Structure formats: C-alpha cells, structure tokens
Amino acid sequence: MKTTTSPQKILLSAVFGPYGVDDAYGRKENIMELFHNQVTKAQGLGSFRFLHWSFGLYFLAANVDADVTVLDFPSRQRFIREIKKGYDIVGISFITPNFIKAKEMARLVRLHAPQAKIVLGGHGAAIEDVEKLIDCDAVAKGEGIRWLRTYLGQDPEAPVFHPALRSAQSMKIFGVPLLGKAASLLVPGLGCVNGCKFCSTSHFFGRTYTPYLATGQELFETACRIADERGSEDFFVMDENFLKDRTRAMDFLHEMEAHKRFFEFSIFSSAEAIQAFGVENLARLGVKFLWMGVECKSQAENFEKNRGLDPKALIRDLRDHGISVLASGILCMEHHTPDNIQIDIDHLVGLESDCVQFMLLIPLPVTELYRDQQKRGLLKMDLPFEDWHGQKTLNFNHPQFPGDAAEHWIKTAFRQDYEANSTTIYRMTETAYRGAVTLAAKSETGDSDPWLAERAESLRKRTLSYAPILAAVEKHAVNELERQRARDLARKIDVAFGPRQLFVRLGRAASLLLAAAWKLRLRAFGDGIQPRTKVTRYAAASRAKSGRMANIVSLRPAGDEAEAPRTAVAARVSTSL
Ligand code: B12
Ligand code: SF4
Structure with a gap:
C-alpha cells in the first residue's frame, strides 16, 4: 500500500x-425510510418509522488510507459549508432517483471547491453516460472499496475491514421507540449471482458476488468483534441473498453452536436458498426477520x-418458527392487465406474511430488463429520474397501464394487505408468540435440545417486549377484525407466559x-420525518498513532485465549451529529 506524508483529504457524501418532499430535487413518494417507503406505508400510526445510515460510505472510509469525512444526510447548505473546507476529492453516493441531487452537488463542488476532484459512486453510477450528464472526474461502477x-x-487487494456500525438511526412504531441497543450492521458481501432480469443490485455488481466475509469463521469472528464493541447481539445483515452460499451459512451456524454464542439476524434471501437451508436451521x-422475493403468482x-x-x-412454516417474513411483489409486470393484476395482489396478500412490499416494475439502468425495453423502445426517457422510484409512476410504456393507472393499483394493494392482515407489528407479535410455543415444544421432545430451548426463550422475551404495543393496535385498529385479533393475542400471551406483570401493564399505558402523542404530531406537522445529519471523521491510518491499515486484523471471539488487538480504524474515528 502506498503511504504518503500528506494523506489525501476526502469527503464522502450522501445526497442532500x-x-x-415534492421540490425541485425530489418527490414526496421517495421517502428515506425502508418500511414507510414501500412496506408499511398504508398502516397509519402503526407504520414502521425506521431510518438507516448510508452504509456504503462508512465502508469506503474505513478501508482507505486517507483523511476521510463522511457526511450523511446533509442539507444542501451543510454540504456547501463542508466542501468549502478544502478537500482533494469529493465523492458523491447516489441512486437513480437522486440523480438530480448528485448533479446539483457536482455543480456546487465546481463552484465552491474548484480544486477538488469529483468522484461518483453508488447505484446511480449505472446510469448510461452518467459521466457526460454530471460534471465529474471519475465514476465508480460496481464494488467501491477496490475501486477507490x-x-x-x-x-x-488489502483485506477489507468491516466497521462496527449501528444499522439504524431511529426506530419507532406507533410513536413508541424500540427499546434496547439498535442492531449492528453486518455486510457479508455484495451482489447476487441469480441475475433476475429486473434486479438492479445483481446487475450493478456484474451478476457476481463479492464476499467481504468469505467463510463461516470470518463471519463469526466479525460478528463477535462487532457485538462486543457495540454491546448488541442483534444484526441487520445487508446481503442481497445471504443464504445463497449455503456452506458458509452452515459453517457460521456451527461456529456459533461450538462457541455457544447466540446472535439474532434480519436477512434477505431468495426462496430457493431458504428452502435449501431449511426452516429449522434458520431458527x-x-x-428473526426474513425478506424474500415472491414477485408474482404465475410460475410462467x-x-x-x-x-x-x-x-x-414456506411462509407459514417460517412464522411457526418465530421468523417474521417480508414477502415482496412486483406490480404492473409486463404480463399484467387490469383484469389479471388482482390475482397477484390477492396471492401476495393471501400469503399471510408479516408484511408485503409492493413495488412497481421499474427497468433500472444496467439490468437485462432495461436493455430489453430499451431495444423495444418502451422506456420513457423523458420522465425525470426523480420519478424512477417505483411507488407511483411507471418509467416504461405499458399498454395496459397508461397515465397514472399504476398508482391506483399500488395504493389498492397496500390497503388490501392492511385490511386483511392487520398491522405489521400485530403480525410480528403473533409470529414471535407462535415461534416461542413451537420451539419450546420441539426443544422438549426426544433428546432435549438446549440450542432450541435458548431460541424459544429469546422468542418468549421478544413476545413480551412487543406485547404492550397490542394496546395501541387495538385502540387504532383499521377494522373490527384487527381489534378482535389484538385482544385475542394479548389474552393468549397472558395465558401462555403468565399473568400480566406490572411492567406489561405500564408498557400498555x-x-x-405515545401513540396519542404521535397522532397529534402527525396531525400538526404531517407525516414526513427527516434523518439527522451525521458527520464522521476518519484520520488517515498512516497518520494515526495506533498504526496502519495493513495492521487491521479481525478480533478473536470472546473466550478465545488470544489477546484481542484494537484495530487502527476503530481508534481513529470521531463522530458528531
Ligand atoms: C439500505 C438501502 C436503502 C436505505 C437507504 C439508506 C441511505 N442512507 O441511503 C433506504 C431503506 C432508506 C432506501 C431507500 C430507497 N432505496 Co434503497 N437500498 C438499500 C439497499 C438495500 C442497501 C444499500 C447498502 O447499504 N448496501 C451495502 C453497501 C456496502 O453497498 P453500496 O451502498 O452498494 O455501496 C458500495 C458501492 O455501491 C460503492 N459506492 C457507493 N457509494 C459510493 C460513492 C463513491 C464515491 C464511491 C467511489 C463508491 C460508492 O461502494 C460501496 C462499497 O462497495 C440497496 C440494495 C442493495 N442490497 O444494495 C437498495 C437500493 C440501493 N435502493 C434502491 C432504491 C430504488 C431505493 C428507493 C427509491 C426505494 C425503492 N424503490 O427501492 C428509496 C430511495 C430513498 C431516497 N429518498 O433516496 C435501489 C437503487 C436502484 C438504482 N439503480 O438506483 C437499490 C439498489 C434496491 C433496488 N431496488 O434494487 N434504500
Ligand atoms: S434472487 Fe433476489 S437479489 Fe438475487 S438476482 Fe434475484 S431479485 Fe436480485
């Protein structure tokens, strides 16, 4: 690795x-929240309001030898203030619907920091001729650490260091903050080899998989280090298809069992990989949470x-084992017509998963679908990129869904799921309860199984931690069905896990x-919430007293006799909000 006496000064920024909101740079449907954007948006007060950090930026910063500042969720003014500090390089991370923001940021850099080189990265970099459309010096297409x-x-080729990061900035349901330490982020790797025709992530990384943690042992050691550092055993696993490498996932499980170290995970995986790994192994x-792409009913x-x-x-079995499922589906696919689309909506709602993501079919640059539609002249290239977010408008000419027809279907679908299956937090409480009962029974049959008994116990605790929110579900129910369900489930939990204790009663109150206060807040100020700006400064490893990037090594799991060295990167970070 090259080291210099004067390391480069780099700014890595998210879009502003x-x-x-509807303004010159964006649309009100393009919300910076995973669930409220595309999953629980129709669920009123009970919609999940979770804000996540821009993970890629921290990975880049932790893996180069330079003075790096990460500017997450800035305002336009805050970005201008920062670039005036004199950077050698300004990196802008953006996705397709934020193209116009990235373009404006590049303009601002040329204006206020003409000495700086502009580097673009993230999924927006896949836009054709982006280097001509945005005034910049270089574009990172695909994996960014090696590129930078x-x-x-x-x-x-230096080893990739996995930083210890909390996955979410804030998490609230019915205005109730989720208690306990937020889950940590775990990024086993990027990309997916399956290459489904529409899939932006798979195609952006060239339909290959780039592992950051290639073996079960590396996963285990990294998870131990992060859990020890952050004091949380819970992980949000950012990997498009985590179970695809079955051997790695099984080895990871064996490491955990051998060291008796229990973690919890929220993961993304495709159905065939879930089936191959097995539901009991997942438990x-x-x-505890699994995102799977069901897409549509038709096999063809x-x-x-x-x-x-x-x-x-499969979903019933997963929920019986205490695993909440997000089933995702695509609307206005090419075979859809106003006559058959309802069949797919009914199918997705009928799966009775904990939640459903409905997304419009959006051919995004670099995908096979995009190239195919481009050849057929179907793409609406005059539609601004701000509208390519998949929650309102189609970006291709679908003869069956002209004008704003698509919006009607997506709204109908979300509403139908909510009315038929109730709020997601009700469903997740039910899943936790079902899992606690199933696993407790399993762990007691035949040879007793301490591992499953441990999982059953953590599901029992999760059920009790969710249970107080059933009071708010009942009070603000979408219909009588939900009201009755919330009451019944609260009663079942009381019977199964003992009479209601004082803390549960206090929790309900x-x-x-909090739900009443949240209702007032939404009435007075509207539905929108904005993430806080966060600035994190990383001193160049070659300047930091604690050592160089090359010295970075994974820590050993707790209990191992080898002494855990402190890492250079962890020691050279300072954060301010
Ligand atoms: C987390 C996430 C979010 C978070 C965003 C949090 C945030 N602070 O930005 C939330 C949930 C809010 C979100 C929302 C949306 N998202 Co999103 N999201 C993701 C997700 C699941 C993970 C991204 C991630 O962190 N990956 C892990 C990191 C390590 O990888 P990375 O970000 O790709 O970064 C690497 C490289 O890309 C590169 N890189 C990235 N930036 C830069 C910058 C520079 C300078 C350089 C050199 C390199 C570089 O280096 C990194 C290391 O290799 C991806 C899917 C996926 N698995 O990638 C979709 C994804 C990025 N989202 C997408 C979209 C479209 C959206 C939404 C419009 C909703 C939707 N319709 O899906 C909204 C838009 C919100 C908004 N207003 O901007 C698309 C983007 C498609 C595209 N071609 O542009 C993706 C790919 C999902 C998909 N549909 O296929 N999202
Ligand atoms: S399985 Fe999922 S992540 Fe993989 S290519 Fe298909 S849609 Fe993308």
Whole structure:
C-alpha cells in the first residue's frame, strides 16, 4: 500500500435532504425510510418509522488510507459549508432517483471547491453516460472499496475491514421507540449471482458476488468483534441473498453452536436458498426477520429462484418458527392487465406474511430488463429520474397501464394487505408468540435440545417486549377484525407466559400515550420525518498513532485465549451529529 506524508483529504457524501418532499430535487413518494417507503406505508400510526445510515460510505472510509469525512444526510447548505473546507476529492453516493441531487452537488463542488476532484459512486453510477450528464472526474461502477483504493494508488487487494456500525438511526412504531441497543450492521458481501432480469443490485455488481466475509469463521469472528464493541447481539445483515452460499451459512451456524454464542439476524434471501437451508436451521441460526422475493403468482412469469416452490406453506412454516417474513411483489409486470393484476395482489396478500412490499416494475439502468425495453423502445426517457422510484409512476410504456393507472393499483394493494392482515407489528407479535410455543415444544421432545430451548426463550422475551404495543393496535385498529385479533393475542400471551406483570401493564399505558402523542404530531406537522445529519471523521491510518491499515486484523471471539488487538480504524474515528 502506498503511504504518503500528506494523506489525501476526502469527503464522502450522501445526497442532500430534505427527502420525500415534492421540490425541485425530489418527490414526496421517495421517502428515506425502508418500511414507510414501500412496506408499511398504508398502516397509519402503526407504520414502521425506521431510518438507516448510508452504509456504503462508512465502508469506503474505513478501508482507505486517507483523511476521510463522511457526511450523511446533509442539507444542501451543510454540504456547501463542508466542501468549502478544502478537500482533494469529493465523492458523491447516489441512486437513480437522486440523480438530480448528485448533479446539483457536482455543480456546487465546481463552484465552491474548484480544486477538488469529483468522484461518483453508488447505484446511480449505472446510469448510461452518467459521466457526460454530471460534471465529474471519475465514476465508480460496481464494488467501491477496490475501486477507490485503486484510484488513490493504494493496494486494492488489502483485506477489507468491516466497521462496527449501528444499522439504524431511529426506530419507532406507533410513536413508541424500540427499546434496547439498535442492531449492528453486518455486510457479508455484495451482489447476487441469480441475475433476475429486473434486479438492479445483481446487475450493478456484474451478476457476481463479492464476499467481504468469505467463510463461516470470518463471519463469526466479525460478528463477535462487532457485538462486543457495540454491546448488541442483534444484526441487520445487508446481503442481497445471504443464504445463497449455503456452506458458509452452515459453517457460521456451527461456529456459533461450538462457541455457544447466540446472535439474532434480519436477512434477505431468495426462496430457493431458504428452502435449501431449511426452516429449522434458520431458527437455530437466530434469524428473526426474513425478506424474500415472491414477485408474482404465475410460475410462467416468475423467476428461476421461485420455480416449483409453495411460498404460502414456506411462509407459514417460517412464522411457526418465530421468523417474521417480508414477502415482496412486483406490480404492473409486463404480463399484467387490469383484469389479471388482482390475482397477484390477492396471492401476495393471501400469503399471510408479516408484511408485503409492493413495488412497481421499474427497468433500472444496467439490468437485462432495461436493455430489453430499451431495444423495444418502451422506456420513457423523458420522465425525470426523480420519478424512477417505483411507488407511483411507471418509467416504461405499458399498454395496459397508461397515465397514472399504476398508482391506483399500488395504493389498492397496500390497503388490501392492511385490511386483511392487520398491522405489521400485530403480525410480528403473533409470529414471535407462535415461534416461542413451537420451539419450546420441539426443544422438549426426544433428546432435549438446549440450542432450541435458548431460541424459544429469546422468542418468549421478544413476545413480551412487543406485547404492550397490542394496546395501541387495538385502540387504532383499521377494522373490527384487527381489534378482535389484538385482544385475542394479548389474552393468549397472558395465558401462555403468565399473568400480566406490572411492567406489561405500564408498557400498555405508555404505548397508548405515545401513540396519542404521535397522532397529534402527525396531525400538526404531517407525516414526513427527516434523518439527522451525521458527520464522521476518519484520520488517515498512516497518520494515526495506533498504526496502519495493513495492521487491521479481525478480533478473536470472546473466550478465545488470544489477546484481542484494537484495530487502527476503530481508534481513529470521531463522530458528531
Ligand atoms: C439500505 C438501502 C436503502 C436505505 C437507504 C439508506 C441511505 N442512507 O441511503 C433506504 C431503506 C432508506 C432506501 C431507500 C430507497 N432505496 Co434503497 N437500498 C438499500 C439497499 C438495500 C442497501 C444499500 C447498502 O447499504 N448496501 C451495502 C453497501 C456496502 O453497498 P453500496 O451502498 O452498494 O455501496 C458500495 C458501492 O455501491 C460503492 N459506492 C457507493 N457509494 C459510493 C460513492 C463513491 C464515491 C464511491 C467511489 C463508491 C460508492 O461502494 C460501496 C462499497 O462497495 C440497496 C440494495 C442493495 N442490497 O444494495 C437498495 C437500493 C440501493 N435502493 C434502491 C432504491 C430504488 C431505493 C428507493 C427509491 C426505494 C425503492 N424503490 O427501492 C428509496 C430511495 C430513498 C431516497 N429518498 O433516496 C435501489 C437503487 C436502484 C438504482 N439503480 O438506483 C437499490 C439498489 C434496491 C433496488 N431496488 O434494487 N434504500
Ligand atoms: S434472487 Fe433476489 S437479489 Fe438475487 S438476482 Fe434475484 S431479485 Fe436480485
């Protein structure tokens, strides 16, 4: 790795806010929240209001030898203030619907910091001719760590260091903040080899998988280090298809079992990989939330990953094991018509998962679908990129859904799911309860199984921690069905896990109060919430007293006799909000 006496000064920035508002740079549907954007948006007060950090920026900063500042969720003014500080390089991370923000930021850099080189990265970099559309010096297409190291003249093959990061900035449901330490982020790798025709992530990384943590042992050691550093055993796993490498996932489970170290995970995986790994193994691994792409009902129009599988049975089995499921579906696919689209909506709602993501089919640059539609002259290239977010308008000419027809269907679908299946937090409480009962029974049959018993106990605790919110669900229910369900479930939990204790009663009262306050807040100020700006400064490793990037090594799991060295990167970070 090249080291210099005067390290480069780099700014890595997310696009500026406000987000999810109709203005010159964005649309109100393009919300900076995973669930409220595309999953629980129709669920009123009970919609999940979770804000996540821009993870890629921290990974880049932790893996180059330079003075790096990460500017997450700035305002336009805050960005201008920062670039005036005199950077050698300004990196802008953006996705397609934020193209116009990235373009404006590049303009501002040329204006206020003409000495700085402008580097673009993130999924927006896949836009055709982006280097001509935005005034910049270089574009990172695909995996960014190796790219940035190469750009800086550093060793692209140096080991990738996984920083310890909290996954979410804030998490509230019915205005009730989720208690306990927020989950940590775990990024086992980027990309997916399946290459489903529409999939932006798979195609952006060249339909290959770039592992950051290639073996079960590396996963385990990294998870131990992060859990020890952050004091949380809970992980949000950012990997498009975590179970695809079955051997790695099984080895990871074996490491956990051998060291008796229990973690919990929220993961993304395709149905065929879930089936191959096995539902009981998932429960043993500690998966509590699983995102799977069901896409549509028709086998003919579906993708290889879903061939021959029965998603309804799989989802029932997963929920019986305490694993909440997000089933995602695509609306206004090419085979859809106003006559048959309802069949797919009914199918997705009928799966009875904990939540459903409905997304419009959006051919995004670099995907096979995009190229195909481009050849057929179907793409609406005059539609501004701000509208390519998948929650309102189609970006291609679909003869069956002209004008704003697509919006009607997506709204109908979300509403139908809510009315038929109730709020997601009700469903997740039910899943936790079902899992606690199933695993407790399993762990007691035949040879007793301490691992499953441990999982059953953590599901029992999760059920009790969610249970107080059922009071708010009942009070603000969408219909009588939900009101009755919330009452019944609260009663069942009391019977199964003992009479209601004082803290549960207090929890119910608190959840009612917080929900009432949240209702007033939404009435007075509207539905939008904005993430806080965060600035994190990383001193160049070659300047930091604690050592160089090359010295970075994974810590050993707790209990191992080898002494855990402190890492250079962890020691050289300072953060301010
Ligand atoms: C987390 C996430 C979010 C978070 C964003 C949090 C945030 N602070 O930005 C939330 C949930 C809010 C979100 C919202 C949306 N998202 Co989103 N999101 C993701 C997700 C799941 C993970 C991204 C991630 O962190 N990956 C892990 C990191 C390590 O990888 P990375 O970000 O790709 O970064 C690497 C490289 O890209 C590169 N890189 C990135 N930036 C830069 C910058 C520079 C300078 C350089 C050199 C390199 C570089 O280096 C990094 C290391 O290799 C991806 C899917 C995925 N698995 O990638 C979708 C994804 C990025 N989202 C997408 C979209 C479209 C959206 C939404 C419009 C909703 C939607 N319709 O799906 C909204 C938009 C919100 C808004 N107002 O901007 C698309 C983007 C498609 C595209 N081609 O542009 C993706 C790919 C999902 C998809 N549909 O396929 N999202
Ligand atoms: S399985 Fe999922 S992540 Fe992989 S290519 Fe298909 S849609 Fe993308």
